[in-house]
Amino acid sequence: MKPRDWMSRERVRSGAIVMPFVALFLLLALVSPPFLSGTNLTNILDQQSTFLIMAAAGTLVFVAGGIDLSVGAVHALAGVTAAQVTLVAGPVPGMVAGVGAGLIAGLANGIIVTTFRINALIATLAVSFVVSGITGLLTGGNLIVILDQADFAALARTDILGIASSTWIMVVAVVVFAILLARTTFGRYVYAVGGNPEAARLAGVPVRPVRLATFVMSGGAAGLAGVLIASRVLSAQASSGQDIAFTVLAGIVVGGTSIAGGEGAVWRTVVGVLFIALIGNGFNLLGLDALWRQIALGGLILGAVGLDAALRSGRR
Amino acid sequence: MPSPTIDLRVERVSRRFGETRALSEVSLSVLPGSVHALVGENGAGKSTLGRIIAGAIQPDSGEVVIDGEPVELARPRDALERGIALIAQELALVPALAAAENVLLGVEPRRIGFVDRRRLRQRYRTLAADAGFELPEGVPIGALPVAQQQQVEILRALARDARLIVMDEPTARLSAAEAQRFHATIRSLAASGRSVLLISHFLKEVLEVADTVTVLRDGALVSTGPTANHSQAGLIEAMLGRRLTAQFPGRRPPSAAARDVLETRGLTGVGFNDVSIRVAAGEIVGLAGLVGSGRSELAHALAGAAPILSGELVVAGRNRRFRSPREARAARVAMIPESRRDQGLFGLRPVRENVSIANLDAFTRLGLVDRRRERDATGSALERVHVVGAADASVLTLSGGNQQKVLLARSLLLTPALLVADEPTRGVDVGAKRAIYELLVELAAEGMGILLISSEMEEILGLSHRTYVMRSGMITAELAGSAMTEAAILAAAFATPATGGRVA
Numbered sequence: 001m002k003p004r005d006w007m008s009r010e011r012v013r014s015g016a017i018v019m020p021f022v023a024l025f026l027l028l029a030l031v032s033p034p035f036l037s038g039t040n041l042t043n044i045l046d047q048q049s050t051f052l053i054m055a056a057a058g059t060l061v062f063v064a065g066g067i068d069l070s071v072g073a074v075h076a077l078a079g080v081t082a083a084q085v086t087l088v089a090g091p092v093p094g095m096v097a098g099v100g101a102g103l104i105a106g107l108a109n110g111i112i113v114t115t116f117r118i119n120a121l122i123a124t125l126a127v128s129f130v131v132s133g134i135t136g137l138l139t140g141g142n143l144i145v146i147l148d149q150a151d152f153a154a155l156a157r158t159d160i161l162g163i164a165s166s167t168w169i170m171v172v173a174v175v176v177f178a179i180l181l182a183r184t185t186f187g188r189y190v191y192a193v194g195g196n197p198e199a200a201r202l203a204g205v206p207v208r209p210v211r212l213a214t215f216v217m218s219g220g221a222a223g224l225a226g227v228l229i230a231s232r233v234l235s236a237q238a239s240s241g242q243d244i245a246f247t248v249l250a251g252i253v254v255g256g257t258s259i260a261g262g263e264g265a266v267w268r269t270v271v272g273v274l275f276i277a278l279i280g281n282g283f284n285l286l287g288l289d290a291l292w293r294q295i296a297l298g299g300l301i302l303g304a305v306g307l308d309a310a311l312r313s314g315r316r
Numbered sequence: 317m318p319s320p321t322i323d324l325r326v327e328r329v330s331r332r333f334g335e336t337r338a339l340s341e342v343s344l345s346v347l348p349g350s351v352h353a354l355v356g357e358n359g360a361g362k363s364t365l366g367r368i369i370a371g372a373i374q375p376d377s378g379e380v381v382i383d384g385e386p387v388e389l390a391r392p393r394d395a396l397e398r399g400i401a402l403i404a405q406e407l408a409l410v411p412a413l414a415a416a417e418n419v420l421l422g423v424e425p426r427r428i429g430f431v432d433r434r435r436l437r438q439r440y441r442t443l444a445a446d447a448g449f450e451l452p453e454g455v456p457i458g459a460l461p462v463a464q465q466q467q468v469e470i471l472r473a474l475a476r477d478a479r480l481i482v483m484d485e486p487t488a489r490l491s492a493a494e495a496q497r498f499h500a501t502i503r504s505l506a507a508s509g510r511s512v513l514l515i516s517h518f519l520k521e522v523l524e525v526a527d528t529v530t531v532l533r534d535g536a537l538v539s540t541g542p543t544a545n546h547s548q549a550g551l552i553e554a555m556l557g558r559r560l561t562a563q564f565p566g567r568r569p570p571s572a573a574a575r576d577v578l579e580t581r582g583l584t585g586v587g588f589n590d591v592s593i594r595v596a597a598g599e600i601v602g603l604a605g606l607v608g609s610g611r612s613e614l615a616h617a618l619a620g621a622a623p624i625l626s627g628e629l630v631v632a633g634r635n636r637r638f639r640s641p642r643e644a645r646a647a648r649v650a651m652i653p654e655s656r657r658d659q660g661l662f663g664l665r666p667v668r669e670n671v672s673i674a675n676l677d678a679f680t681r682l683g684l685v686d687r688r689r690e691r692d693a694t695g696s697a698l699e700r701v702h703v704v705g706a707a708d709a710s711v712l713t714l715s716g717g718n719q720q721k722v723l724l725a726r727s728l729l730l731t732p733a734l735l736v737a738d739e740p741t742r743g744v745d746v747g748a749k750r751a752i753y754e755l756l757v758e759l760a761a762e763g764m765g766i767l768l769i770s771s772e773m774e775e776i777l778g779l780s781h782r783t784y785v786m787r788s789g790m791i792t793a794e795l796a797g798s799a800m801t802e803a804a805i806l807a808a809a810f811a812t813p814a815t816g817g818r819v820a
Contacts, residue, residue: 184684185676
């Protein structure tokens with residue numbers, strides 16, 4: 001398979017994630033009647049909302065040629081910060097502080113990667129250790145409970161048209177990131193910076209600010225995700241969040257965004273994250289052993305990366 | 317042990333790639349101890365034929381006959397065993413290893429499983445001495461100039477007892493002086509009884525070096541015969557299948573009243589020193605010199621992509637000190653960089669986005685790209701450079717010539733007062749070259765000032781109104797009118813006459 005032009009390669013990438021997604025959706029609908037119930041579907045969407053927010057922003061980081069392994073740690077920091085500040089100053093300052101903590105962590109990632117030119121994989125891994133250490137210091141190892149903060153809970157738990165507000169917030173965030181990447185000048189620059197940094201520089205693209213901005217966005221998205229989770233469970237605790245970071249990365253990769261940069265789309269990331277979620281949901285509904293789910297996920301990631309490699313070598 | 321010379325024939329070889337017929341029924345023979353040149357436009361099938369002979373790809377039909385015996389070359393290794401080595405366009409060396417290790421990679425002298433370093437060095441020195449190459453030892457090959465890396469490739473072929481070396485565009489990345497020395501190397505290989513199959517875009521080189529020349533067009537053989545029967549014009553005609561009226565379009569001199577779009581006084585930066593040049597509106601000014609003489613460094617500084625340490629840069633009458641390409645762009649200075657692949661194109665993106673990227677601000681409303689205006693503007697720029705109907709295709713699907721035109725279209729969107737064109741026709745076929753020349757002349761006639769950097773002497777002589785020559789970062793000559801000759805440019809480009817010694 002050697003798709004010759006850009007449109008056809010895009011079509012292969014899109015088809016490779018959409019068709020399995022639709023097939024799995026139909027299969028689950030057929031073999032397990034509860035799957036298609038409104039409650040089950042909205043539950044899936046709401047469970048995935050924080051992953052979707054982080055993965056949408058992470059797609060921009062990927063396309064710009066970076067990677068952010070710190071989102072798990074950062075979202076824990078944001079949750080803890082939000083909870084602590086809420087206890088002292090009330091829910092709104094708490095939410096702002098939580099998202100702000102994420103933005104600051106993202107800024108730190110961006111500066112380390114762009115100014116000190118440290119490989120993004122290593123830089124964000126290191127930052128994730130630092131951040132989860134700081135979170136541990138903030139909590140003193142305790143669970144921070146804010147059960148009496150009804151206003152804080154309203155952020156994620158308000159029901160709007162039968163759907164939780166956290167889902168609505170996710171939809172807004174994902175749409176914003178999708179438009180940012182696909183329709184704006186900034187988005188074009190993101191593709192350019194990830195595809196050929198030297199050509200981007202010579203064409204007058206502000207390479208470092210663009211890469212920095214993608215990390216800040218990823219940090220902000222992790223901050224928002226952390227606040228939403230704290231709002232949902234009304235508590236927060238320190239965590240390294242490694243598994244969360246990897247789930248986010250898996251969604252991006254399965255969605256067909258290239259780990260080599262310069263290619264990718266937010267909407268495909270959404271399908272990728274939901275595809276992984278459907279597999280999990282399907283295993284639950286069908287009562288299959290969860291271990292098989294891990295194996296399926298691993299195979300899926302290998303398949304996605306393999307297809308990416310094939311598409312890249314298919315160009316001349 | 318096969319005989320030290322080779323008798324190679326190719327008989328009615330055909331090969332398809334998908335729907336394209338890359339080669340159809342091509343036959344030729346390479347005589348022992350001869351240099352056989354293969355010429356043709358891009359896509360004519362030269363590299364395909366070279367790779368078939370070297371076993372890198374296999375023909376769909378037809379056969380390769382070595383010393384009278386039909387052979388099947390299923391892998392490069394099969395060809396190597398019969399004494400055929402390929403030196404590809406992109407050199408295949410290990411940058412972190414030194415010359416000796418690269419030359420004997422895979423055939424290292426061993427002692428109980430370990431590399432015998434002493435014998436390795438000895439064997440390498442014998443090879444290098446036989447070939448007359450002097451390469452620094454113990455230096456990672458990645459730190460050497462391309463010309464020396466190429467010598468390493470040749471030594472590697474010799475280390476494997478190559479009787480025929482297939483060379484794909486070996487001089488494309490060499491300076492004029494390096495190319496001259498390379499020609500001597502090729503001749504001495506032939507004198508020692510080896511054969512060389514030389515794939516080249518440079519007709520002058522072919523006429524100088526080759527004994528036999530084969531012309532391919534659209535995958536088919538046009539002619540094959542002694543070089544003595546050919547002239548440059550005749551070869552071009554054979555390659556194109558039509559007569560090219562003149563290689564260069566007519567020049568119109570800029571008006572005497574034209575204002576300078578560029579003037580530098582004592583400009584100094586990394587790689588260039590005390591450069592004072594000027595370019596008037598409507599003028600094409602050549603910038604000649606060896607690769608590494610500081611031409612590209614100067615170009616980058618003019619376009620805001622490299623810092624200026626001292627001196628003055630005046631663009632359209634205003635003193636400037638660009639801190640980024642973006643600032644240079646705002647002052648209407650555009651550059652077409654030297655390497656379209658590494659510095660110019662976004663290979664994964666469609667043609668349209670490659671054209672618009674440098675001027676997106678002009679199509680932006682509230683941060684959003686106005687795609688209709690983008691399409692209109694890029695469409696007319698692409699039309700201007702004669703790249704039609706490919707705006708949605710990935711830019712790497714275009715031919716080298718059209719890729720270069722895409723970069724030209726990108727510059728046009730900026731309506732530059734000064735265009736710095738660094739090797740605008742490198743690796744481009746004859747037809748596309750002519751089209752690019754015509755565009756440059758047209759743009760100059762419309763009042764654009766053009767600084768044309770080129771390693772091709774004919775291009776400098778054929779297009780520019782005036783020429784500067786650079787050597788070791790300094791301007792060593794300014795030539796115009798009848799003083800602008802090949803000899804004068806060469807004299808200014810060399811520190812000392814080329815005696816085979818190293819030229820910095």
